[in-house]
Amino acid sequence: MSPLLVLIVAVLATTYAGPIVRFAAAPAVAIAFWRLTLVLPVTFALAARERQRIGVVRAAFPLMLLSGVLLALHFWTWIASLRFTTVASSVLLVSLKPIFAWGIAALWLGEHPTRTERWGIALAVAGAALIGLADARASGGALGGDALALAGAVTGAGYYVIGRRVRRTVSVWSYASTVYAVAGVLLGFMAALSGAPLTGFASRDWAVFAALAAGPMLIGHTGMNYALQHYRATTVNVAALGEPVGATIIAWLVPAIHEVPRPAALLGGLLVLLGIALSLGEGRREKFDSARGEPTAHRRGHLPSPFSSGEGKGGGGES
16 A cells, blocks of 8 residues: 555544544543553554564664653643634644644754645645634633644644654554553553543543544554655645544534534635645655655665555564
């Protein structure tokens, strides 16, 4: 399966995360904890099949540890924001990650978007801002939720940029298992310190946990982590802007939520989709050009798709 198709499927799998969280009564830290913990048996089983060299994982562990911490904070701040602001505002503010990812990747990895991708980022972020402004509220509670969502954008950007660096050498399931486990442990400690319960929830809460683990986590985040070996962190983050567009549509169509987007939000959604198309179109052109002389980031080795039977054969080191 092509990296582009994996990325598209991953983004589609994340679109219902925002709306479905509204149906859970559990605290934000518990939702984030179980979203991560429930996928670990699957990711560790698949990681065992990859036969990743222990030395490679050990060398990258400090960065994976930091990535797990950032992922835990990303989930906690984003899910908590949904208690105070709308699905559209929360998911879209979190999806400003491309701006932060651009800056972090440029400073740390020396990766810069092409001119076409910069136009794509500008259009997508402008569309996101337009939807956010159309959905803005004046109450202090909504502003607090927006601040939490923005914190989720910063931590999410750091998580993806680290993934871009580590995925050059570490295979996808080994990376995902380590990072998800670190994030789950940290969220467990946060729950214990805050006195938030991790058990005793209603069946509907457990259904939400399972749905978040199966789609947005296992397929969505892992698929994007796979794509980071083939695309820059900024490109993957721009593609992830498809999540709020889908989430806004779902929140509109589901009767129990029924948040009707304003005309400006619809226009913003179209701009987001156009920006994604520009960025991914540039990514496809770059990968085609790499067959004749690939960029440095693409010469670091090739790991097969996590959705193919050949994943992990021969380890995840550099080739």
